[in-house]
């Protein structure tokens with residue numbers, strides 16, 4: 585998979601499937617699955633490090649996650665999230681962050697929003713690095729948005745998001761994440777654009793979908809926005825395994841004779 589095959593998928597109306605991933609062991613499993621691309625998301629701040637927003641993660645930490653995922657999924661297309669403010673200071677600091685994610689093994693970077701970012705997107709793309717855009721609910725702006733809430737409900741916001749989507753395409757983005765917007769708006773944007781749209785909480789009409797791995801595995805019982813579908817009862821299955829282990833140790837069932845070294 586590469587940016588040309590993603591565009592082809594849109595033309596052929598074949599859905600693109602993306603999942604987030606942050607570590608080597610999980611990446612090895614994703615690499616065996618029918619998944620088109622991995623996002624090493626800054627949601628790592630929340631699901632891997634326990635913060636309540638994506639703001640605290642650094643470029644170095646993101647690069648560390650990208651390196652681990654790359655080792656586990658050597659052939660999968662990896663998009664690395666540029667963290668909070670890493671692309672807002674100067675061109676030189678932005679390119680340093682881009683370089684660190686690309687050298688860590690990403691094939692593309694993602695950044696949030698278009699306001700004030702068109703020039704830097706153009707520069708990154710002209711430097712040979714594919715950029716994935718991201719509009720709608722942009723979690724790095726959670727404090728400005730007043731919380732994680734659906735975007736593009738009011739008529740003027742819908743119009744603004746349509747203009748932003750076109751601006752992302754014009755700035756050179758190869759694909760665009762639409763997060764937490766009404767399905768009708770996502771459908772309009774998807775037909776407006778030549779580049780593929782990847783939805784999360786954006787309905788069924790986008791060219792692809794992305795979900796956070798821990799959400800689809802049911803590992804976090806506290807987090808259940810409307811758009812999450814749990815494909816595994818992960819919290820229960822992990823918990824049962826830990827409790828079975830504890831009980832087997834206490835009862836002497838573990839280790840069994842074949843789990844011991846003779847000699």
Ligand SMILES: Nc1nc(=O)c2c([nH]1)NC[C@@H]1CN(c3ccc(C(=O)N[C@@H](CCC(=O)O)C(=O)O)cc3)CN21
Pocket residue numbers: 627630631638721723732733734764784796798799807808809810811
């Ligand atoms: N684990 C995880 N999964 C994600 O999808 C995710 C993250 N973390 N961190 C970064 C952002 C934050 N996201 C979020 C966080 C909360 C809601 C949420 O609470 N939604 C509510 C209210 C929406 C509304 O009505 O305005 C919901 O019930 O869907 C949505 C997306 C999506 N992203």
Ligand SMILES: CC(C)C(=O)C(=O)O
Pocket residue numbers: 604623624625626627628665761763784794796
């Ligand atoms: C939710 C997706 C699109 C993301 O940006 C992330 O996981 O960081």
Ligand SMILES: [Mg+2]
Pocket residue numbers: 625626627638665723
């Ligand atoms: Mg992100």
